[in-house]
Amino acid sequence: MTEKEKMINGELYDPSDQELVMDRQRARKITRELNNLKVYDEAQKKRLLEELFGTVSGYIGLETPFFCDYGYNIHVGDDFFANFDCVFLDVCEIRIGDRVMLGPKVQFYTATHPMDPKERASGREFGQPITVGHDVWIGGGAIINPGVTIGDNAVIGAGGVVTKDIPSGVFAAGNPARVIKNIAE
Template identity: 55%
Template sequence: MTEKEKMLSGEYYDPGDAELVALRLKARLLTETLNQTSVSDADKRVNIVKSLFGSTGRSIHIESSFNCDYGVNIHVGENFYANFGCVILDVAEVRIGDNCLIAPQVGIYTATHPLDPIKRNSGVEYGKPVTIGHNCWIGGHATINPGVTLGNNVVVASGAVVTKSFGDNVVIGGNPARVIKEIACSDC
């Protein structure tokens, strides 16, 4: 297996591998261009994001600054919006459904490291995918940790640290995040 194949399958991999370094450089250059492109040139910004991400819906809007590891492992649905300062570490797949809103300074992380200090110091890492359903709203300064799945219609309160998965129609918040309330949804 290549280091990229190991990375995408959730196994330990070497991030210093030449292919991975080149892919991260490509993503850094695209995000640099995106972050320097005027907000008045919306079509160019959308085209940059579409060339960076693995897949997108037609309607997508990302405020600068935006940063990611690879970009190609990010898949977003229709009507995606990410506000200022969004960071998505996509060493594993990140899948976000339709009609999702990401508030300022949100972090979505798939990258993680071994707990054992000797193994961690060797430089290997691994990833766990993140999945966010349709119609979700992630509040400002929230953190979505590796391996989390959020169902449809989930609202994540500002500042929440999401360390485990949650089903549909809930508001979650806190550190670690827990269910604050159920969402009564007549059309869900």
């Protein structure tokens, strides 16, 4: 199994592997071009995002700057919007449903490191995928941690640090984020 395959599968992998280094360089090149576009060049922005991301299922709105590790592990549904300064550490898949809105400075972290100090010192790392359902709003400055699933129709409050799954139809906030109320209430 290649280091890239290990990475995508959530197994320990070596990030200094030449294929992965080249993949990150590709993503840096595309994001640099994306972040330097003229404000009104929406057609070029869409083309670059379609080249960078694994899947773009329809309309995508994304304010720059934007940063990611690889890009190809990011899959967004239709009518996706991300505000300024979002960061996607996509060593594993980040799957985002339709009609999802992200406030500024939202961060998705699929990347993580071993807890054991000797294993961590080896330089090997791993990741866990993140899944976001449909019709989700994530407030500015929220951090979504590795392995988290956020259900449909959920709202994450600004600055929330999501460390565990959030069910559908709730408002969650805080550090760590916890369910505050059902949205229907």
